[in-house]
Amino acid sequence: MSFSPLLLQLINALRCLPGVGPKSAQRMxxxxxxxxxxxxxxxxxxxxxxxxxxxxxxxCRTLSETPVCEICTDVNRDNSVVCVLESPVDLLxxxxxxxxxxxxxxxxxxxxxxxxxxxxxxxxxxxLERIDQGEVKELILATNPTVEGEATAHYISAQIEREDIRxxxxxxxxxxxxxxxxxxxGTLAHALAGRRVIVRDKA
Amino acid sequence: MSFSPLLLQLINALRCLPGVGPKSAQRMxxxxxxxxxxxxxxxxxxxxxxxxxxxxxxxCRTLSETPVCEICTDVNRDNSVVCVLESPVDLLxxxxxxxxxxxxxxxxxxxxxxxxxxxxxxxxxxxLERIDQGEVKELILATNPTVEGEATAHYISAQIEREDIRxxxxxxxxxxxxxxxxxxxGTLAHALAGRRVIVRDKA
Numbered sequence: 001m002s003f004s005p006l007l008l009q010l011i012n013a014l015r016c017l018p019g020v021g022p023k024s025a026q027r028m029x030x031x032x033x034x035x036x037x038x039x040x041x042x043x044x045x046x047x048x049x050x051x052x053x054x055x056x057x058x059x060c061r062t063l064s065e066t067p068v069c070e071i072c073t074d075v076n077r078d079n080s081v082v083c084v085l086e087s088p089v090d091l092l093x094x095x096x097x098x099x100x101x102x103x104x105x106x107x108x109x110x111x112x113x114x115x116x117x118x119x120x121x122x123x124x125x126x127x128l129e130r131i132d133q134g135e136v137k138e139l140i141l142a143t144n145p146t147v148e149g150e151a152t153a154h155y156i157s158a159q160i161e162r163e164d165i166r167x168x169x170x171x172x173x174x175x176x177x178x179x180x181x182x183x184x185x186g187t188l189a190h191a192l193a194g195r196r197v198i199v200r201d202k203a
Numbered sequence: 204m205s206f207s208p209l210l211l212q213l214i215n216a217l218r219c220l221p222g223v224g225p226k227s228a229q230r231m232x233x234x235x236x237x238x239x240x241x242x243x244x245x246x247x248x249x250x251x252x253x254x255x256x257x258x259x260x261x262x263c264r265t266l267s268e269t270p271v272c273e274i275c276t277d278v279n280r281d282n283s284v285v286c287v288l289e290s291p292v293d294l295l296x297x298x299x300x301x302x303x304x305x306x307x308x309x310x311x312x313x314x315x316x317x318x319x320x321x322x323x324x325x326x327x328x329x330x331l332e333r334i335d336q337g338e339v340k341e342l343i344l345a346t347n348p349t350v351e352g353e354a355t356a357h358y359i360s361a362q363i364e365r366e367d368i369r370x371x372x373x374x375x376x377x378x379x380x381x382x383x384x385x386x387x388x389g390t391l392a393h394a395l396a397g398r399r400v401i402v403r404d405k406a
Contacts, residue, residue, distance in 0.1 A: 004257060004266055004267055004268050004272070004273070005268070006249070006252055006253050006256055006257055006268050007253060007257060007266055007268075009249050009252075009253070010249045010250060010252075010253040012249075013242070013245050013246040013249040013250070014246065016235070016239055016242035016243070016245075016246060017231050017234070017235070017246075018230055018231060018234045019227065019230075019231075024222065026292070026295060027221055027222075027292070028220050028221060028222075029253070030266070030290070030291055030292050030295075031220070031221045032219070032220070032250070032253075032254075033253060033254070033257055033266055034266070034290070034291065034311070036219055037254050039216070039219035040219070040250055040253075040254045041250075041251065041254050042216050042219075043216040043217065043219060043220075043247075043250060044246075044247040044248075044250035044251045044254070045247075045251075046209070046212050046213045046215075046216040047213060047216070047235070047243055047244075047246060047247035047250075048244065048247040048248075049209055049212075049213075050209050050210060050212070050213040050232070050235075050236060050243075051235070051236070051240050051243045051244050051247070053209055054207060054209055054210060054236055063207055063210055063233070063236055063237070064207055065207050065208070065209050065210075069207070070207070087233070087237070088233055088236075088237065089229070089230070089233050092229060092233075108237070
């Protein structure tokens with residue numbers, strides 16, 4: 001087909017985005033070129049800048065453009081509570097919920113012997129070293145509620161020798177605003193097993 | 204929220220893409236940074252190159268990185284048949300169908316007095332001039348089958364004074380592979396009005 005090679009190249013490049021197939025890529029490319037060149041230029045610049053500058057926080061392994069990320073350097077955050085996550089997306093989700101004042105440790109994956117992902121690839125020795133330094137009082141294992149996530153959480157908890165540290169797992173249960181009818185069996189079983197006593201005011 | 208400013212900037216920039224909301228933008232940004240930096244860099248470069256180099260074909264007004272596009276310069280294409288389209292996306296769609304050997308003229312929009320879009324903005328004088336030069340034998344009006352598209356097609360056909368030129372409109376009807384049951388009434392009416400005689404072999 002005889003059509004602008006640069007345009008075809010752009011359409012192909014857009015397909016690296018998750019969830020973007022050939023038709024969406026085509027629509028995006030033509031939208032940017034026809035109606036939105038300023039934003040297209042800005043997107044390209046943001047992308048180059050991000051790829052160049054964003055590395056990994058030395059302390060918590062999340063994406064960061066500074067050697068230590070803003071959360072780890074924030075003096076208002078409680079360094080004694082560490083939340084262990086599988087990915088920076090999860091960190092973003094928890095930050096956006098606004099309900100957590102501690103710090104994080106991002107594994108960037110889960111244990112998967114079949115893919116050759118071992119504890120070293122997830123920075124687990126680094127996490128254990130941080131725990132040995134004594135500042136951490138609670139470790140919240142917030143890996144995904146999948147087989148691999150559970151296995152990773154179990155592995156980490158088994159490695160910790162200190163007795164004075166509280167190891168917790170985030171609660172699994174019925175989503176807030178959800179209806180029982182539409183919740184899957186596994187979640188319901190978790191929700192029942194994790195039931196809590198309602199504190200009643202005494203008359 | 205204390206999170207990497209460059210990352211937030213990238214997430215915002217991605218939202219200029221059509222069909223990308225805050226959640227998708229976040230997923231895209233993290234996917235690119237975590238798993239696909241090479242492609243991210245390439246996407247940025249393609250984008251910059253495309254925005255910088257891709258202009259408009261002098262002859263047919265489609266997107267082109269050369270003064271005259273590859274289709275207009277192709278000697279194998281029939282310059283006497285001109286297909287008039289609303290947008291470069293339509294051109295791409297027709298080219299991909301592979302069923303057209305003529306050339307194009309892209310209006311980049313449709314007449315819309317309420318938005319201040321007049322014939323000049325659509326290059327209609329330029330199209331009429333090309334027709335006056337005498338080479339064009341057939342003009343296919345393939346604007347969209349919307350009120351505005353029909354009005355634009357009607358306007359163009361009314362402006363043409365030469366008698367020896369065939370002016371046609373693309374057929375509207377039932378999509379190939381579609382089922383009558385699911386086709387809307389307007390399309391069915393068009394399909395009936397545009398019915399064609401089946402040629403039977405004589406025994």
